[in-house]
Amino acid sequence: MDTPRSLTPPSSITRRSLLAATAAVPLATPAIAQNALKGTKLTILVGQFYVPENNAQLDQLAVDVAKDTGMEIHVERLAGDELGVKTAAVVATGRGADLSIGVEFDTYLYASKLADVTDLANEFGKQYGGWLDVAKQACMVGGKWKSLCIGQAPAAWNYRVDQFAAAGINKFPDTFDDLLKAAKVLHGKGTPIGMTLGHASGDGRSTNYPVLWAFGGKEFEKDGRTVALNSAETLRAVEWYKEIYQYFIPGTTAWLDPDNNQAFLAGKCSATVNVNTIYLASRAAAPTNPVMKNIMENMDHGNWPRGPAGRFASYNINTWLPFASSPNRAGQMHFLRAWFDKSFLPKWTKTGQSYFIPTFAGFDNLDVWPEDPKLKIFRELNKLNRLEGYAGPPTPSAAEAVSKYILVDMFAKACTGQLKPKAAVEWAAKEYEQIAKKHRA
Amino acid sequence: MSGTTIPAVALRRRRRDLGYWLDHERALGYMLVAPVVLLLLGLVAYPFMVAIGYALSNRTLADAGEFVGLDNFIDLFDDDIYLQTLRNTFVFTAGSVSLRLVFGVGLALLLNESFRFSRLIRAAVLLPWIVPTVLGTMAWLWMFNPNFSVINWVLVHSGLMTEGPNWLTDPDLALFCVILVNAWRGTPFMAITVLAGLQSIPQDLYDASAIDGAGKFQRFFYVTLPLVMPVLLTALVLSIIWTFSDFGIVYGLTKGGPMNATHVLATLSYQAxxxxxNIGEGAAISLTMLPMLLVLIIWQLRRIRRSTVL
Structure with missing residues (x-):
């Protein structure tokens, strides 16, 4: 249930003066901010971070900030798609929250309803050795930062070392050709791999876009308006997918986000693309569950194979969306400063076990990485992300194509034989053209 | 004629009195229907007009957009996904309502018989209708799960199959699954509504027809069916409307996949x-449900009016 919100801005204090005041004062000694923010209200919409301690840390931060400033902070935790729907409602009505956690394309979709946080972004970038390019792509619109990147959840190949070894494969394949060969052998041994080809909002993207890019395919030209999907490179990617699909575990075209985790943890699938939640789940259950212990001990993570055009990855990204409609802009800024403070963010990151990693270049040198050797690869994976819409920016057209699962369905239609590979590419290109035409208009 | 005259001031005052207006039948009528009209205007007409406005614009969540006329609708009819979705919606509705009708009427006839624990069983039959959609859908999702389908487990372990069907993977089978779950959820409503109709049929009619030599089938077709028909048609129309605009079951089971094989207008509208x-496009998709639903509603209203007049 929503807490009643403050409908009037705090008295006569201007946004500029308050920003200056809060900028100068760290969280520990918020003398000026305390006076300015006392009695104001801040509603923050958040989802569930996979690592429960990360949720608790966010809640505690809100409590601490509230205590230091006298501001009333309400953290509203929403499940799954609810967060996106509530965020959309706040954007449309200008009421209901001051800050929200958004995903990849939200900044572009809602840019005109978000506050300019360029000053803060520059400050935090400087503090942590600069933002990674992917953060700039996700958060900057028209040269201004309209959101702040919380982090990304790198997806890796999760694979069973023992089953690969039993098939005579001693390391995770380094090329797409090798992955195809490995899939064939593993299928023959009764331990097939599986890649999500269903309408899974997270895994659908992180599994399929890297295949397109690895073969040199792209959705748009650099201008973000010209569709470039119908190409020989895309066709090669589709043909590769069709070939490997015959060695998959059955059912992948119906896989939603939890299904590949379940298949892997049930020992039915020897490799799949996922964030590190499969490993974290098996590790958490290992002390009391011998089956999970066996999976934990016998699995590892591998990087995406290299294709003719290179090695790419697509990850889920979370951003802080500061609503321009908020009557408590100073409160927003103060909370964001507290979030990105050195006393909080590195600790929060380390607790998260590389499930969510902030997109700062300087984090590579900080003590934020897990000790577990099976999670070490995520430090490297953090530098690999590319946003959908490539070679253009993450425009509303790219967002719409993602939300309509056009690329996923292109591969699925060819894999299942519903369309020939060339026809599948043409079908997808037509859908992209229609989307782009609409947004160009 | 009375010679009494009412002073002009007193007359004006009386006109302002509530009693004055209550004495006038015409005014009183307007006053009595006013709350309902206001409610309908606020809760139905206003959102409906807003939706039409959105559908005629290129409005997005963040921007008000501008008037684009019928462009959204024209674009839809050039979109393969929309056309596939439209087909799916008709198949989904026809399939689900047919199953509801057959099983609902069958179940009502069974429940109309006297047997032990009949009241308890009548109440239990309502469970699929009472359980929140998302909970029921989650249970079915588990049963159709590509990895752990309990249905497949039974089929394989009973020796009927060596490998269970891929319920949600095959496009046709996936569409059948969402139809089945929707029918499962809606059958109790049909059954209980028809049961209420059955129980209002006087026993005398059955006794009379039995004396005339009517068998079980004749009694059903010449007594039961005609008398239960008004209730049945109402339940049928409501079922069609609810199924045509259903969202939760498809979204929970498949999110419209695989390859849009189970997308219905409500899920596509949400997606867009x-x-x-794209609020404008989403509203346009939703509004394309209107002609079909409007025909049904007008037919139902005319039928109700006819039966009232009779």
């Missing part, structure tokens, strides 16, 4: 309007 942020 909220997930992609």
């Amino acid at each position: 309007g909220l997930a992609a942020g």
